[in-house]
Amino acid sequence: MASPRLSLPCLHNSSVKRRPVRSVDDRQALFSRIAPVYDNLNDLLSLGQHRIWKRMAVSWSGAKKGDSVLDLCCGSGDLAFLLSEKVGTNGKVTGLDFSKEQLSIASSRQYMRLKACYKNIEWVEGDALDLPFSDCYFDAITMGYGLRNVYDKRQAMHEIFRVLKPGSRASILDFNKSTQPYTTLFQEWMIDNVVVPVAMAYGLEEEYEYLKSSIREFLTGEELEKLALEAGFSNAKHYEISGGLMGNLVARR
Numbered sequence: 001m002a003s004p005r006l007s008l009p010c011l012h013n014s015s016v017k018r019r020p021v022r023s024v025d026d027r028q029a030l031f032s033r034i035a036p037v038y039d040n041l042n043d044l045l046s047l048g049q050h051r052i053w054k055r056m057a058v059s060w061s062g063a064k065k066g067d068s069v070l071d072l073c074c075g076s077g078d079l080a081f082l083l084s085e086k087v088g089t090n091g092k093v094t095g096l097d098f099s100k101e102q103l104s105i106a107s108s109r110q111y112m113r114l115k116a117c118y119k120n121i122e123w124v125e126g127d128a129l130d131l132p133f134s135d136c137y138f139d140a141i142t143m144g145y146g147l148r149n150v151y152d153k154r155q156a157m158h159e160i161f162r163v164l165k166p167g168s169r170a171s172i173l174d175f176n177k178s179t180q181p182y183t184t185l186f187q188e189w190m191i192d193n194v195v196v197p198v199a200m201a202y203g204l205e206e207e208y209e210y211l212k213s214s215i216r217e218f219l220t221g222e223e224l225e226k227l228a229l230e231a232g233f234s235n236a237k238h239y240e241i242s243g244g245l246m247g248n249l250v251a252r253r
């Protein structure tokens, strides 16, 4: 399906510098603005590879038939749909996000798809930093490209730990903040010279420029493992994928 060409007014004026995407409201607004083209641009810009990375994240979560699982920062629902197929009609998937627009896309995709299991998905508007769920509630949790975007990563990790059942796993997929200079160089070159120019066609260059700064401000794999252990997880392992461009943290409570 061709991505909708947005007729956004060109707000980008070189003399007008937008403030960086810093506040929670800024981030919420950013993901709501990109919601209409988010899925199509991910497919285009990763040459469809992101679907493989998401399948790996769901597999690492250990979700199985009949489980009750959470997709945190679910966005348009890619991982929630994969979890739905894993847990089946007797299982339950909760997709949580703070962007109404992203959840609206997820909900419409749910009704456009005919798989019976997708009826097991519930979409919840909420904050990853203050989850509306009881302690030890979920059998598995996924978080795809969310941790890098939350304002307080330590608080998010604590909430993930709190609502996960003992012995269960959290699988957290995101860009990798590489310690290899050439990997960082390639990652940033791709963002500057491919990702942002393509996003410019939709008037979203500033939104996609945010990717670079958000990766620079993210945690390395080793730091993510430490964050998980400090939150109380019994073990944590960060796997680099796609040549170190992406990474997936697997933490067991």
Ligand SMILES: C/C(=C\Cc1cc(O)c2ccccc2c1O)CCC[C@H](C)CCC[C@H](C)CCCC(C)C
Binding pocket: 034, 038, 041, 042, 043, 045, 046, 047, 049, 050, 145, 148, 149, 187, 190, 191, 195, 207, 208, 210, 211, 214, 242, 245
């Ligand atoms: C699914 C992907 C990114 C999701 C995503 C996460 C964010 O935090 C964003 C913030 C602001 C705007 C958009 C996003 C966003 O889309 C990963 C794939 C899509 C990427 C946009 C493309 C990244 C390209 C790689 C740096 C190089 C890929 C090389 C090769 C084709 C595998």
Ligand SMILES: C[S@@+](CC[C@H](N)C(=O)[O-])C[C@H]1O[C@@H](n2cnc3c(N)ncnc32)[C@H](O)[C@@H]1O
Binding pocket: 027, 028, 031, 032, 072, 073, 074, 075, 076, 077, 078, 079, 096, 097, 098, 099, 102, 126, 127, 128, 129, 143, 144, 145, 146, 149, 150, 151
């Ligand atoms: C890059 S998207 C990832 C969407 C989806 N998980 C995927 O893999 O495509 C990041 C999502 O995190 C959401 N988000 C960011 N901070 C959040 C928070 N504090 N609470 C809930 N959702 C949040 C955004 O609204 C956005 O939908």
